[in-house]
Amino acid sequence: MKQNYIDRAMRARDPRFAKIVDRLGYKRRDMVAEEPADPISALREEYERVVGKRPFMGWDADKLREKIAAAKAG
Structure with missing residues (x-):
């Protein structure tokens, strides 16, 4: 698997990276x-x-409509 800076930073739990992620809104709980x-x-x-x-x-x-109609007919 190829790794880049973002992947390594996320795994390192760098506090600077956490601050950036928080500012971007990715830690919000209301995002569904x-x-x-x-x-x-x-x-x-x-x-x-x-x-x-x-x-x-x-x-x-x-x-899909064709298959559903065939299943309902037969």
């Missing part, structure tokens, strides 16, 4: 990842619920 508003995520969840297994991540929305 948002739920994606991606329509394909909802289709993947529906596919998993209907079929009972996870979908292939390479399928687009049209393919």
